[in-house]
Amino acid sequence: MSDESKLKEIYKRGVDTPYPNRFSKKAYVLDGGIVLARPITHFMKYRKWMYIFSGILLLLSCIAMAVRGLNLGLDYTGGTVMEVQYSHAVQAPEIGEYLSKSYPGVEVTSASARETTIRIPAKLVTNKTSQDIQKLLQDGIDPEAHVTSAEFVGPKAGADLVYAATMALICTIVMLLIYISIRFQWRLSLGAIASLIHDVIIVLGVFALFQIDVDLNFVAAILSVIGYSINDTIVVFDRMRENIRKLHRVSVEECINISLTETLNRTIMTSLTTLVTVVILLFFGGSSLYIFSLCLTIGIIIGTYSSIFIAVACSFDVGLTKEDMLIRQVNKDGLEEYER
Amino acid sequence: MELNIKHKGIIVQNHYPLWKNILIIFIMIVGSIYALPNLFPEKPSLQVAGSRGREIELDVYNQIRQIVSNQGIQVNRAVFKDGKVNLVFESEADQQKAAAALDTDLGNTYTTALSYTPATPSWLTSIGAQPMKLGLDLRGGVRFLMDVDIKTLFDRSYDSLQRFIRDQARQNGINLVSTNYDSKTQTIQIVADSSNDASRLTSYLHQNMPDVQTSIQGPNVTITYTKAKYDQTVNYAIDQSLGILRNRVTEIGVAEPVIQRQGDTNIIVELPGIHDVTRAKEIIGATATLSFNMVNTNITQQQIDANLIPADTVVIANAQGQRTAVFKREIISGTHIIDASAGRGENGGAQVNIRLNSEGAKLISDATKSAIGRPMATVYSEYKDTGRKNEEGKPILRKIDEIANVATIQARLGSSFVITGLSSMAEANNLALILRSGALVAPIQIISEKVIGPSLGAENIKQGLIASVSALALTILLMLVVYRFFGFVAGFVLLFNILLLVAALSILPGTTLTMPGIAGIVLTIGMSVDANVLIYSRIVDELRVGRSPQAALSEGYNGAWTSIFDSNLTSILTGVILFIFGTGPIKGFAITLCLGVIISMFTAIVASKMIFNFVYGSRKVTKLHL
Numbered sequence: 007m008s009d010e011s012k013l014k015e016i017y018k019r020g021v022d023t024p025y026p027n028r029f030s031k032k033a034y035v036l037d038g039g040i041v042l043a044r045p046i047t048h049f050m051k052y053r054k055w056m057y058i059f060s061g062i063l064l065l066l067s068c069i070a071m072a073v074r075g076l077n078l079g080l081d082y083t084g085g086t087v088m089e090v091q092y093s094h095a096v097q098a099p100e101i102g103e104y105l106s107k108s109y110p111g112v113e114v115t116s117a118s119a120r121e122t123t124i125r126i127p128a129k130l131v132t133n134k135t136s137q138d139i140q141k142l143l144q145d146g147i148d149p150e151a152h153v154t155s156a157e158f159v160g161p162k163a164g165a166d167l168v169y170a171a172t173m174a175l176i177c178t179i180v181m182l183l184i185y186i187s188i189r190f191q192w193r194l195s196l197g198a199i200a201s202l203i204h205d206v207i208i209v210l211g212v213f214a215l216f217q218i219d220v221d222l223n224f225v226a227a228i229l230s231v232i233g234y235s236i237n238d239t240i241v242v243f244d245r246m247r248e249n250i251r252k253l254h255r256v257s258v259e260e261c262i263n264i265s266l267t268e269t270l271n272r273t274i275m276t277s278l279t280t281l282v283t284v285v286i287l288l289f290f291g292g293s294s295l296y297i298f299s300l301c302l303t304i305g306i307i308i309g310t311y312s313s314i315f316i317a318v319a320c321s322f323d324v325g326l327t328k329e330d331m332l333i334r335q336v337n338k339d340g341l342e343e344y345e346r
Numbered sequence: 347m348e349l350n351i352k353h354k355g356i357i358v359q360n361h362y363p364l365w366k367n368i369l370i371i372f373i374m375i376v377g378s379i380y381a382l383p384n385l386f387p388e389k390p391s392l393q394v395a396g397s398r399g400r401e402i403e404l405d406v407y408n409q410i411r412q413i414v415s416n417q418g419i420q421v422n423r424a425v426f427k428d429g430k431v432n433l434v435f436e437s438e439a440d441q442q443k444a445a446a447a448l449d450t451d452l453g454n455t456y457t458t459a460l461s462y463t464p465a466t467p468s469w470l471t472s473i474g475a476q477p478m479k480l481g482l483d484l485r486g487g488v489r490f491l492m493d494v495d496i497k498t499l500f501d502r503s504y505d506s507l508q509r510f511i512r513d514q515a516r517q518n519g520i521n522l523v524s525t526n527y528d529s530k531t532q533t534i535q536i537v538a539d540s541s542n543d544a545s546r547l548t549s550y551l552h553q554n555m556p557d558v559q560t561s562i563q564g565p566n567v568t569i570t571y572t573k574a575k576y577d578q579t580v581n582y583a584i585d586q587s588l589g590i591l592r593n594r595v596t597e598i599g600v601a602e603p604v605i606q607r608q609g610d611t612n613i614i615v616e617l618p619g620i621h622d623v624t625r626a627k628e629i630i631g632a633t634a635t636l637s638f639n640m641v642n643t644n645i646t647q648q649q650i651d652a653n654l655i656p657a658d659t660v661v662i663a664n665a666q667g668q669r670t671a672v673f674k675r676e677i678i679s680g681t682h683i684i685d686a687s688a689g690r691g692e693n694g695g696a697q698v699n700i701r702l703n704s705e706g707a708k709l710i711s712d713a714t715k716s717a718i719g720r721p722m723a724t725v726y727s728e729y730k731d732t733g734r735k736n737e738e739g740k741p742i743l744r745k746i747d748e749i750a751n752v753a754t755i756q757a758r759l760g761s762s763f764v765i766t767g768l769s770s771m772a773e774a775n776n777l778a779l780i781l782r783s784g785a786l787v788a789p790i791q792i793i794s795e796k797v798i799g800p801s802l803g804a805e806n807i808k809q810g811l812i813a814s815v816s817a818l819a820l821t822i823l824l825m826l827v828v829y830r831f832f833g834f835v836a837g838f839v840l841l842f843n844i845l846l847l848v849a850a851l852s853i854l855p856g857t858t859l860t861m862p863g864i865a866g867i868v869l870t871i872g873m874s875v876d877a878n879v880l881i882y883s884r885i886v887d888e889l890r891v892g893r894s895p896q897a898a899l900s901e902g903y904n905g906a907w908t909s910i911f912d913s914n915l916t917s918i919l920t921g922v923i924l925f926i927f928g929t930g931p932i933k934g935f936a937i938t939l940c941l942g943v944i945i946s947m948f949t950a951i952v953a954s955k956m957i958f959n960f961v962y963g964s965r966k967v968t969k970l971h972l
Contacts (some may be wrong), residue, residue: 025892154802156795174923174924178919181923185915185916223932226932229923233917233919234917241909275828275883279824280869284868291865292861294806
């Protein structure tokens with residue numbers, strides 16, 4: 007069906023058209039009528055390096071998770087977290103020492119010069135813990151210390167959350183597997199899922215490496231990252247599907263290179279616009295959204311990378327062919343036909 | 347879908363029919379109107395209502411106004427409607443002062459609730475426009491997650507069932523060696539005298555107790571509730587707990603509380619705007635108890651009125667104010683009651699059947715040896731906050747007793763007994779209800795609690811606004827730089843996207859704005875521009891190939907559609923999954939995201955096309971300002 011001829015990469019600049027504009031004048035034109043914004047980037051040729059790079063990242067992430075472990079936040083382990091504000095600057099270690107006499111195992115970190123976050127493990131917590139601690143602090147550190155917010159999670163509530171989070175993750179991945187298989191092809195869905203799992207593991211690895219709290223919002227962020235990364239991937243797949251139908255005398259590998267080159271601009275631009283908003287959330291969203299925004303920032307960057315370099319490469323390596331991308335039809339004679 | 351319309355003999359591209367343009371503009375205007383209320387901030391207010399649903403009279407309304415002005419507090423607005431009074435103040439300090447004054451002066455018959463009333467002008471409220479409801483993390487308040495202890499419920503229930511089966515077996519001549527309730531497996535284990543006895547037992551149970559299922563092995567019988575009965579009991583316990591919590595929350599005095607079931611055995615209670623969390627906790631977790639005390643029939647009504655009562659007796663009033671003298675020592679308390687149901691007795695009179703646990707059965711059997719035919723009072727006790735504190739700063743609780751019912755003890759059968767003397771089936775039903783609710787069939791425990799101080803709430807709102815506005819500005823800037831005029835159009839429709847999103851969140855019932863919700867709005871800003879980027883990239887591709895500007899514009903929109911549809915659909919599906927598995931604030935995020943994406947499909951595609959049609963359509967165009 008296809009003559010797998012090697013594409014002669016001789017470019018002619020500028021398109022002959024009655025409607026010249028700044029894009030057509032700077033276009034790269036290939037034999038066979040392919041018009042591009044830039045010369046073809048041979049993504050597939052470099053995929054070995056990409057695999058190695060991703061492999062290293064994945065390995066580092068797994069090591070980080072195994073060695074340092076994920077810092078599961080309050081939502082999962084149970085306990086009390088409270089924010090305390092003081093009338094003057096305080097040092098977190100000092101306060102930690104002072105409180106650990108009555109609450110061994112307490113963790114105190116500085117949220118700002120005059121605010122601390124205090125964490126108390128579940129077994130030490132009673133109904134009145136926040137008042138007790140406030141009183142302790144008022145007696146010993148600062149008479150104007152007051153608790154601005156307090157959250158208590160019992161261990162049972164935590165276990166339920168872990169369950170819900172895992173279920174949500176599994177459901178999403180399954181849903182996407184099915185959706186892409188239907189809309190495109192199963193090999194593509196494998197590639198997409200591979201890139202997703204790659205993203206999730208690396209994000210988790212970063213969080214494990216820097217021991218950042220993993221809380222309830224984190225799960226929402228991971229799911230958003232997944233949803234977002236898939237968008238990029240779909241844009242590329244869509245273009246590939248279109249090109250395979252259009253370009254008849256081009257091999258699959260070249261087709262993929264062309265599609266990726268063509269969609270490079272829009273993939274980067276869409277990621278950039280979302281990245282801008284997420285980074286703003288990171289700086290201005292307040293402490294409650296910090297983890298969420300951080301997860302999204304890392305996720306979008308990695309997700310864009312994986313959509314371009316990993317997703318399609320994986321699909322190709324599990325044996326993607328041109329026939330896969332076309333819709334099969336069985337006509338009345340029982341013969342298979344390909345819709346072009 | 348390319349519209350090739352012939353107009354004056356020329357093929358016209360990029361043209362929307364008039365009705366479509368008008369519809370789009372209409373939607374924009376309506377959206378803006380419904381988003382308007384959010385510009386008017388809420389003001390602290392007090393809602394005064396009669397307790398237990400009583401309505402307020404006009405003279406009480408005047409009294410309220412008087413009390414407040416005596417304190418020197420200025421009222422922004424006072425509304426007397428539907429038997430309730432709503433007072434709006436300028437500041438929270440005023441609100442608190444007035445609340446304290448009213449609490450002391452009005453007494454127990456009225457409840458005052460702290461609340462926020464939106465200052466929306468009346469012409470907006472008349473069309474159903476209202477501002478977005480703010481969640482807990484933006485307004486301050488407390489959120490409890492409560493667990494209904496189903497295990498204890500079933501422990502009690504099985505225990506009484508086990509005794510009941512044993513009694514029934516004995517009455518029917520089935521010989522049992524032992525009956526035992528195993529709380530680990532939650533099953534009743536019975537060892538019968540012989541296999542014959544065992545099978546007689548199972549057939550008896552099959553016939554007379556459809557709620558249980560049995561499994562038999564030689565002389566051993568294992569009994570459990572059927573799944574249907576189990577589920578029914580759980581649902582019943584949760585519903586009952588919801589009801590109890592609702593009553594208690596009304597006592598606390600918070601307007602717009604949220605009390606909802608979550609999952610199988612959990613309940614969420616959200617109290618926005620509450621300032622005294624300790625008090626809330628005490629009331630929500632407080633026990634209402636029930637006890638049965640014998641009436642002291644030796645005391646006459648005159649003695650009660652003159653307050654001449656002996657030391658072992660106490661006088662308690664019922665809801666209507668009638669006072670009865672009862673012995674202080676209770677016979678059984680509400681915790682001994684497993685179940686209470688109303689029914690008709692042999693002589694056709696209304697009666698209540700009460701089933702007790704093993705401990706209660708013993709107690710009542712001892713007490714009623716001499717008590718059959720004598721009157722017994724059901725006393726309902728609640729612990730209420732007096733508003734005063736003791737020297738440790740803890741609130742002083744006052745025990746308030748009320749007589750629910752005085753009835754006659756009739757027959758006693760093992761672990762259940764019957765009280766009669768009720769005037770009607772209605773009264774019997776009511777008493778059964780009180781008995782069940784006072785018994786607190788399954789204990790409720792607070793397993794997680796989150797408190798947000800009000801200042802933090804205001805801080806969060808400010809942060810959220812700064813974040814949204816900056817995100818908007820930067821995104822529009824980015825689009826302008828890369829896509830010039832087209833970027834400007836993208837920014838313009840983005841603004842409308844946000845407007846429509848705000849309007850949708852305002853009028854949709856049940857949606858509250860939380861910090862994750864704001865995150866969702868900011869994320870939507872980034873994602874809705876994506877559709878425009880896809881379309882414009884497509885248009886650039888077409889221009890590069892050399893298409894005419896009109897064709898490029900039209901092809902751009904057509905070609906990009908499948909990509910936009912696929913990627914937005916996956917986003918929506920992800921949002922739906924998040925909504926299903928998420929709790930509270932996460933649900934808010936999921937809703938905002940889904941709504942934002944759907945609305946963006948409208949604004950980014952249809953609305954922007956309309957603008958381009960207006961600028962470029964049906965004319966000869968040499969270049970697109972891209």
